[in-house]
Amino acid sequence: MKYRILLVAASIGLLAGCPSDDDNDVVKSYRYTVNVANLTANQPMSLLAVLTHNGDYQLFEIGQAASVELEHLAEGGSNAELIELMNSNDSVYQGISGNGLVLPGASDEVTITVDPSRYGYLSVASMFVNTNDAFVGETGLSLKSLAVGESYEMSMNVWDSGTELNDELAATIPGPAGGGEGFNATRNDSSDAVAFHAGVVSQDDGLANSALSANHRFLNPGAKVTITRVE
Structure with a gap:
């Protein structure tokens, strides 16, 4: 009898040590930092919008109309609408806000925790607030290949959302250069498509009614993003 009890106990122990289907579904989340540096002379950047998502989502596509969520950011600097996508779009896992305005020459950093096998892409954007609808942004940056301690650095172009006349x-x-209206649902730019930004003209270059001066001009790249896997 004692031998039989020991045999049953050993069998149970062996079964407990075998992998189950549930073990294969364990979520492996890793931690990353996302640092964005402002490379301009006099263009403060709005609060960052940082999204982690799968391959079905794109923050923007060149030559295509901007989403309303992106329009809010590009015209008024509001990141709330993009961040809310984590509650309304199944392809977006996480939306993280920056910590505050990113002043010229400064940077901001946020931390994300994500399973890159499920949501292996990152998108980030911020408005140049002394413009009508210029923003820096990158979409679909892959997190999958980064090992612990590795970083990925990328220059960020300045885009025109195509939603507001410049x-x-x-x-x-x-x-601060204007203090005027931010988001307006009416799109009065004839292109209505995301494109490379041509830069600002300013009053110093002959646009008499411009609220901008020469020091508000910018070149590409307008910012730099560095993604580091820390865990």
């Missing part, structure tokens, strides 16, 4: 008027620039 009139440079104080009434339509929300940053």
Whole structure:
């Protein structure tokens, strides 16, 4: 009898040590830092919007109309609408806000925790607030190949969301150079498509009604993003 009890106990122990289907479904989350540096002379950047997502989501596509969520960021600097996508879009896992305005020459950093085998891509964006609808942004940056301690650095281009005319008027620039309106649901830019930004003209280069001066001009790249896997 004692031998039989020991045999049953050993069998149970062996079964407990075998992998189950559930073990294969264990989520392996890793931690990353996302650092964005402002490379301009006089263009404060709005709070960062940092999204982790799968391959079905794109923050923007060149030559295509900007989403309403991106329009909110590009025209008014609001990242709330993009971050809310984690609650309304199954392809977006996480939306993280930056810590505050990113002033010229400064940087901001956020930390994300994600399973890259499920949501292995990152998108990030921020508005140049002394413009009508310029933003820096990258979409679909892969997290999958980074090992612990490795970093990925990328220059960020300046994009025109194509949702607002670049009139440079104080009434339509929300940053300190204008103090005007931010988001407006009416799209008055004839292109209505995301494209490379041509830069600002400014009053110093002949646009008399512009609220901007020469020091508000910018070149590409407008910012730099560095992604580091820390865990």
